[in-house]
Amino acid sequence: MLEPYTTPLAGGLLIGLSATVFLLATGRIAGISGIVWNAITAAGERQLPVLFVIGMLLGTGLYHYISGMPAPAPSDAPWWLTILAGLIVGVGVSMGSGCTSGHGVCGLGRLSPRSLAATLTFMATGILTVFLLRHVLGGIA
Amino acid sequence: MKSLSTLLAGILFGVGLAMSGMTNTAKVQGFLDLFGNWIPDLAFVMGGAVLVTVISFRFILRREQPLFDLKFFVPSNRVIDQKLLTGAALFGLGWGLYGYCPGPAVAALTYLNWQTALFVMAMIAGMALQRRKG
Numbered sequence: 442m443l444e445p446y447t448t449p450l451a452g453g454l455l456i457g458l459s460a461t462v463f464l465l466a467t468g469r470i471a472g473i474s475g476i477v478w479n480a481i482t483a484a485g486e487r488q489l490p491v492l493f494v495i496g497m498l499l500g501t502g503l504y505h506y507i508s509g510m511p512a513p514a515p516s517d518a519p520w521w522l523t524i525l526a527g528l529i530v531g532v533g534v535s536m537g538s539g540c541t542s543g544h545g546v547c548g549l550g551r552l553s554p555r556s557l558a559a560t561l562t563f564m565a566t567g568i569l570t571v572f573l574l575r576h577v578l579g580g581i582a
Numbered sequence: 583m584k585s586l587s588t589l590l591a592g593i594l595f596g597v598g599l600a601m602s603g604m605t606n607t608a609k610v611q612g613f614l615d616l617f618g619n620w621i622p623d624l625a626f627v628m629g630g631a632v633l634v635t636v637i638s639f640r641f642i643l644r645r646e647q648p649l650f651d652l653k654f655f656v657p658s659n660r661v662i663d664q665k666l667l668t669g670a671a672l673f674g675l676g677w678g679l680y681g682y683c684p685g686p687a688v689a690a691l692t693y694l695n696w697q698t699a700l701f702v703m704a705m706i707a708g709m710a711l712q713r714r715k716g
C-alpha cells in the first residue's frame with residue numbers, strides 16, 4: 442500500500458488538472474452541482490455537462506478497474522437520513538451557487554472572496570454536523 | 583475538440599475522486615470528524631486540487647478567450663450575501679450528515695448501490711425545489 446497521503450494528494454492533483462483542462466478548453470468552471478443540474482434540465486446547452494458527467498462515471502470505473510481497488514462500501518445510514526441529507530445538499534448547493542468543486546477547487550483557484558466565504562462556511566457546518574452526530578447524539582448514523 | 587476536452591476533464595475528475603477516497607462516505611465523515619478520530623488524508627485532496635488551480639487559473643484567465651470557445655463563462659459576482667452563506671451552511675450540514683458532496687455522489691453511481699442512487703435523486707429534487715422557490 443502506498444503512503445496514506447499519496448493517493449489523496451494524487452487524486453487532488455488530478456481534480457485540479459481536470460478543472461484546468463475544462464477552463465482552458467471550454468472557458469467553463471468545473472462546478473459539479475451546476476454541471477449535474479445543467480445535464481438533467483433542458484435549459485441551456487446540455488451536451489457539455491452530459492459529457493462531463495459521463496466522463497466522471499467512466500473515470501471512476503476506470504480507476505477501480507485499473508488499480509484493482511475495491512469500490513468503497515455504501516453508507517450504512519438509514520434510508521430516511523439518506524433522503525434528508527440528499528435534499529439538504531441539493532437545496533444548499535443550489536441556494537449557495539456551488540459546492541466543493543465550484544467554490545472549493547475552482548473558486549479558491551481564482552481567488553474569489555465569495556467562494557472563500559462559502560468554502561469556510563460549508564467546511565465549518567460539515568465539521569459541526571459530524572461533531573454533533575458522533576459525539577453529542579452518539580451516532581444515529 | 584470542445585466535446586472531447588470536456589469528456590477528458592470528466593474522466594480526470596472521476597479518476598481523481600475515486601483515487602482520493604472522496605467516494606467513500608466513511609472516510610469523508612472521518613475527515614470532517616475534526617474533534618474525534620480525525621482522518622486527515624482528504625485535506626490533501628482539496629490542497630492538491632487548489633494548488634493546481636491557483637497556479638493554472640492565473641495564466642488561463644489572462645487569455646483573451648479559451649481554446650475552443652469565444653469567451654470565458656466565469657461568475658463575476660463578488661458579493662457575499664445571506665443567500666450564499668445560508669446555502670453553503672445547509673450544504674455543509676447535508677455533507678456532514680451523509681458524507682457525500684455532489685461530485686463524489688455522482689461519481690459513486692458507478693458502484694451501482696441503491697443508497698447512492700437515492701441520495702442523488704434526493705439531491706436533484708432539492709435543487710429543483712430550491713430553484714422553484716427562488
